[in-house]
Amino acid sequence: QVQLVESGGGLVQAGGSLRLSCAASGRTFSSYVMGWFRQAPGKEREFVAAISKSGGRTYYADSVKGRFTISRDNAKNTVYLQMNSLKPEDTAVYYCAAEGSWYVPQRDGEYDYWGQGTQVTVSS
Numbered sequence: 001q002v003q004l005v006e007s008g009g010g011l012v013q014a015g016g017s018l019r020l021s022c023a024a025s026g027r028t029f030s031s032y033v034m035g036w037f038r039q040a041p042g043k044e045r046e047f048v049a050a051i052s053k054s055g056g057r058t059y060y061a062d063s064v065k066g067r068f069t070i071s072r073d074n075a076k077n078t079v080y081l082q083m084n085s086l087k088p089e090d091t092a093v094y095y096c097a098a099e100g101s102w103y104v105p106q107r108d109g110e111y112d113y114w115g116q117g118t119q120v121t122v123s124s
Contacts, residue, residue, distance in 0.1 A: 009118030
């Protein structure tokens with residue numbers, strides 16, 4: 001198993017930046033594909049970004065492409081989500097997730113392990 005703890009959320013003005021971190025403990029971090037998802041009030045949880053085990057492949061939702069960057073540091077057991085040019089519609093609870101599959105899932109149902117989430121609020 002792997003335990004995930006997100007941090008870095010907060011309140012930021014539109015156009016600003018935040019960097020989320022997700023620290024993993026437990027089994028070998030590099031054995032897991034990592035993903036970021038978000039859930040806004042009254043909406044379903046949606047895919048944001050994902051990264052392969054080595055970090056060589058990344059995937060993004062169209063809504064964040066060009067503004068968000070996912071990365072990982074396997075030596076530090078941490079995955080990051082750099083969020084730039086934030087918009088009010090990015091307001092949500094952001095979750096990191098881990099999955100041990102050979103491919104990089106983009107659906108939340110395919111991830112086995114989840115963090116508790118961190119709130120991101122973007123004011124207009």
